[in-house]
Amino acid sequence: MKTHTLKYDSTFEGLLTAVFTVYEERLSSVLIVEERFFEANFFSKVNEVFTDESKASRVWEGLKEFQQFRTSVYRSFLSELPDKEVYILDAIRYVLKTRNDKDYGQPSVLKLAQLTKQIGREKHRMKAFVRFKRTKDDVYVAIIEPDFNVLPLIARHFKNRYADQQFVIYDRKRNYGIFYDLNTVELIELDFDDAVLKEALHDEEMHYDKMWQDYFISTGIKSRINKKLHLRHVPKRYWKYLNEKNPL
Known part of the structure; x- marks a missing residue:
């Protein structure tokens, strides 16, 4: 089975649209990639995701009850790491399935918490300096x-x-x-x-x-x-x- 690669436009709304697409099309083996980091792969089926505000809003609203986790999703996106989408998608899938957003034994939930801490530290220093x-x-x-x-x-x-x-x-x-x-x-x-x-x-x-x-x-x-x-x-x-x- 080929992996589906969803290429998006580097915006946060584009990422959320890609997450919506994963659920809408019931994709199991999927990779979300920011367009600037995209590299063609023969073994992957590539779909370009066009940012849709309504779809992005539905994903964001779906995470509303997990306020702390939702903050972690956004701040992890701001980390700009090339593989951030892997952790974000996996964490979202886990949280929506288990309704547990504080299980730091789950690798992706832990990763998002760690990124959030790093970004919070940088935010604090920018305010100060x-x-x-x-x-x-x-x-x-x-x-x-x-x-x-x-x-x-x-x-x-x-x-x-x-x-x-x-x-x-x-x-x-x-x-x-x-x-x-x-x-x-x-x-x-x-x-x-x-x-x-x-x-x-x-x-x-x-x-x-x-x-x-x-x-x-x-x-x-x-x-x-x-x-x-x-x-x-x-x-x-x-x-x-x-x-x-x-x-x-």
């Missing part, structure tokens, strides 16, 4: 490159925290960002690089960087510096976001 810089147009801009696609998870936090200022948070690794215009948050795509940002910065921004660096140095007590502890709480890969570590 994002630094905005003011532009000449009075729009505040922050550049990030998180390990996981956590931008959808932090948008509300920054919208609530900086409700009175326009801002852009741009994920350079994934080439998209969010723009808050004092009313709504919108997804954006830009040609963005450090030279463009530096040219757009407000003239006072460099002075703020210098003041913050001076403050950081003056309040430090050399005899109490614990580099090991510091790196545990502020890993080096986040230093590029911090004015005191890497000013633009």
